Amino acid sequence: MYDAVEPDEGRRVLVDRLWPRGIAKTDPRVGRWLKDVAPSTELRHWYGHDPAKFDEFEKRYLAELADGPEADALAELRRLANEGPLTLVTATKDLNLSHLIVLTRLLEGR
Numbered sequence: 001m002y003d004a005v006e007p008d009e010g011r012r013v014l015v016d017r018l019w020p021r022g023i024a025k026t027d028p029r030v031g032r033w034l035k036d037v038a039p040s041t042e043l044r045h046w047y048g049h050d051p052a053k054f055d056e057f058e059k060r061y062l063a064e065l066a067d068g069p070e071a072d073a074l075a076e077l078r079r080l081a082n083e084g085p086l087t088l089v090t091a092t093k094d095l096n097l098s099h100l101i102v103l104t105r106l107l108e109g110r
Contacts (some may be wrong), residue, residue: 010085013077015103017041020091030089032080036073039099040064049097058102065106074106081107 012031014020017038023030039047039061047057065074080086086107092098 008085009087011080011083012087012089013080014089015077015100016090016092017044018091023091031087034073034077036069037065037077037103049092049094051097054097061099061102062106077103078107 012029014030014033014035015037017035017040019025019033020030038044039057043057043060043064046060047053064070077086088100088103090098090100092100095101
């Protein structure tokens with residue numbers, strides 16, 4: 001989220017449920033906002049970026065993405081990825097324990 005926009009990164013999509021604090025809605029580092037593709041508030045609070053909970057977090061998150069507005073948001077994210085280069089944007093500090101890992105695996109077909 002806080003890195004400068006690079007010319008070859010394609011479309012940027014913010015995939016957080018909450019808008020990043022201190023960032024203007026017009027900030028070019030954000031791009032499009034798909035908040036419904038992010039984990040629910042309840043799941044996010046339960047998980048708390050605890051490495052011991054990541055596998056269970058991933059299962060619960062995938063279940064959330066399977067239905068309702070979350071499934072629609074994931075379908076939109078896949079559509080955007082199929083159109084060309086896509087950069088997922090988040091304010092999360094530890095990317096290795098974040099929902100971006102799960103979304104990246106889904107978009108890569110794993």
